[in-house]
Amino acid sequence: MATEVIKTAETANLEVFSATLQELAAHDRDILVVTSDSRGSGKLGPFGVKFPDQIIEVGIAEQNLVGVAAGLASMGKKAFAVSPACFLTARSLEQIKNDVAYSDNPVKLIGISAGVSYGALGTTHHSLHDYAVLRAINNITIIAPADNFETAEAIRQAAETESPVYIRFGKKGMPDNLSRQISEFRIGKGRVVREGGDLTFVATGEAVLPCVKAADLLEQTYNVRCKVISMHTIKPLDEALLFETAGNNQPIITVEEHSVNGGLGEAVASFLFQKGFRNSFKIVALPDEHTVSGSQTEIFEHYGISEKGLVQTALSLIQP
Amino acid sequence: MTIQELELKSVEYREKILRYIYNAKAGHTGGSLSVVDILNVLYNRIMNVSPENFHLNERDRYVQSKGHCVEALYVVLADQGFFPEEDLLTLCRYQSPYIGHPTKKIKGVEQNTGGLGHGLAICAGNAIAAKKDGLPLKVFTIMGDGELAEGSNWEAFMLASHYKLDNLCAILDYNKLQISGTNTEVMGLEPIDKKLEAFGWAVRHVDGHNFEELTSTLESLPFETGKPSFIIAHTTKGKGVSYMENTLKWHHGVPDKEQYAAAMEELEGIRTKILE
16 A cells, blocks of 8 residues: 655755765766856855866856867766756757767756746746757757656766766755665666556656655545656657556556657657557646746646646546 | 978869869868868868877867868868778768768767857867866867857857967858858958957967968967967968859859869969979
8 A cells, every 4th residue: 555655845856966966076077067157056056166176157158058068078078067958958959969969979968947847937947848859869868857866866877878868857845765665777767666557657757746646646545556657768768668567558647847749748659659559548748838827836736747637637547 | 291282282182172072063162172271281280180199188179160161171181091082982972971061970070060150169168178187289170251140159259268268279261251142241240350359369360371371370379378269261262263262152062074174274283383
């Protein structure tokens, strides 16, 4: 029985990112952080104080951020280019495509305050397109960690990866580890954070937490046992795990803090359909409309990326 | 290499540029002919880069920001021994690695370029890394004049002076023509020297076809300690082939059989004159 209460709002993934980078930088002078006046919003103040020679400020110039980081990476540096995801993956998209991915310069692109983390600041500050645009670019791994554990591991493993990586996370406090048992994380391998055979949530980033809450409630209240996969790596997708999961022919719900177009849901649907699976299937994401205004939590609730909304969606697929 | 040897080398490079563009029926002819003397001096007199040291982090770096003039770069790299020249017979052919913009698949090419306004920021990253590692290498890029309308360059210009990157040198291949017309008609650049000075760069003008000027200028880098160097190389688009010079249609025009023969004859005449 899933009775353990999920502890929330401890530490933002962003803070874990900063702490992990400090841990790495202490032993590796090639770790360089490049910021676009985003030191504060990236929680990198302490990093800058401790490692002043390992942080490079480029000013509010995201194209330059990525180009300079590519030049650093091509000289053997482990360059982490840190900027709000909304700017990083739109304004500097050509630099990501040409100078990082195409040129195979192994920059680590860190999209902070991603999705709708900026809430009521509005669409200029939202990144609901980043999975879609980066999925269409060859030679880049896309990661959205769900909890503090995944964040730290993603950063550690990305630092040792000799190819381009994009990692995005939000500002909100997140649980230390959404799984009660699993402490393994590998880029490209989804983590099953809840087991269950009646329905599967395939979610990514901060959208995993509401799935876990919904799964716990579905089990307690409706005796519906849900599997929850944290598909932290959106590209390359863990196709083996999806194949195994879909084999029971039960409903699958994908959940993401992204546009319904071009994100995790479409990636999963494309794979499953082409493999011949015909499970009941629903993509929960932000619809193709001007996003409602509000906080991240309010926006999540508005579009059903919430415990309540996901329980309803799950029940609609199980009891049609 | 003596000045006369450099002059003869450029005649040879121009012949080869035209040969491979003629063979491929594609290429950026005018710009390759305007930039090639600068590349000649960089690779034969200035830069510490060769097939033998290309794997060493200590080598100088060259990133061709105006990537479309790749034919000039390929010809020079082949001459340096990075790859067999006959590979260029596959230029722009199906499955050939020798595509119409620089690619790292070709030994000697540092970065994949082609989109304009990308080279300088990458070079700035190279220059910062070199300083951090205490490497005495120099980083070079050649930019096009039309390219300077890309805003990303100005982000990188700001950064390079902010970080006092005196190991960085940007060279403007200033032939004053771009695909739709003159720079003045399309997007005025002037006063380009004052703009760069205001951005904190040390600036010099040179005749981009004068080997002595190019050499002495490039040998005096950095122009000022603590400042990145900007060379405004005044060039002629289509240089060396009179009917191509300063003529817009040769931006990416490909000569037909008669035009090709006439161009080769003219270059042979230049060679004869140099040897007189």
